[in-house]
Amino acid sequence: MTSSPAPGPSHAPPASCGAVPPPSLFVCVLCRLSADEEERSGRRLHDALVAAQQRAGTAAVRIVPAECLSNCNRACSVAFAGPDRWTYVYGGLAPDSAEAVLDGAVRYAATADGLVPWRERPDILRKGLIARIPPLATTQEP
Numbered sequence: 001m002t003s004s005p006a007p008g009p010s011h012a013p014p015a016s017c018g019a020v021p022p023p024s025l026f027v028c029v030l031c032r033l034s035a036d037e038e039e040r041s042g043r044r045l046h047d048a049l050v051a052a053q054q055r056a057g058t059a060a061v062r063i064v065p066a067e068c069l070s071n072c073n074r075a076c077s078v079a080f081a082g083p084d085r086w087t088y089v090y091g092g093l094a095p096d097s098a099e100a101v102l103d104g105a106v107r108y109a110a111t112a113d114g115l116v117p118w119r120e121r122p123d124i125l126r127k128g129l130i131a132r133i134p135p136l137a138t139t140q141e142p
């Protein structure tokens with residue numbers, strides 16, 4: 001019978017190593033659907049996402065305002081990203097689509113790698129997919 005080393009300080013994660021942070025939901029707050037908007041549509045979508053998350057009582061994703069995701073022609077724009085996960089960029093989102101976007105982000109957070117089956121994605125995200133980018137660890141392999 002082999003014995004494994006007893007757990008001790010050398011096997012414990014460092015004190016600075018906490019739980020893996022939740023994936024991020026970046027929301028472009030500069031997106032606008034017209035030049036004469038009193039409040040930018042991207043900001044409205046961001047604020048609606050924060051409110052929807054509070055109503056849902058979930059901390060599955062971290063909602064982060066971003067200043068341009070270089071997808072300005074297909075506003076409003078968001079991105080889902082996190083360590084060891086695929087990154088997804090979406091556009092053409094309406095400011096009042098927060099519930100569906102949050103639903104998609106929570107589904108994204110529930111996966112190990114960010115890959116949500118197509119049929120399980122909210123319709124607005126199926127239509128608004130702009131790009132997907134492999135996890136960083138994959139791109140660093142020789």
Ligand code: FES
Pocket residue numbers: 028029030031032042067068069070071072075077
């Ligand atoms: S202003 Fe929103 S993507 Fe550029």
